[in-house]
Amino acid sequence: MLLAILLPFLSFIFRGKILTGIICFLLQITILGWIPAAIWAALSLSNSRAEKRNNKLIKAIRENGN
Incomplete structure (x- = not known):
């Protein structure tokens, strides 16, 4: 997060x-x-972090549902 504030363009590139x-x-x-x-x-x-977290939860729910 510090990188996103200090050097925003590098945050995107990384x-x-x-x-x-x-x-x-x-x-x-x-x-x-x-x-x-x-x-x-x-x-x-x-x-981006929230999307990764949501995808992980969806995957876990699908695996437990089957």
């Missing part, structure tokens, strides 16, 4: 979203754009 990382970097170049880029990266990271 997660394999190269194009999104480049777009975020272009936004981050401006001082005013740094805050929205950091918020975007932090929310994206949070959503």
Whole structure:
């Protein structure tokens, strides 16, 4: 999460979203754009973690249901 706030574009690149990382970097170049880029990266990271958690729960439910 610290990486998403300090260097938002790297957060996207490390997660394999190269194009999104480049777009975020272009936004981050401006001082005013740094805050929205950091918020975007932090929310994206949070959503990604939640999606992984939900997929894991769905998989566990399907395995126990059969």
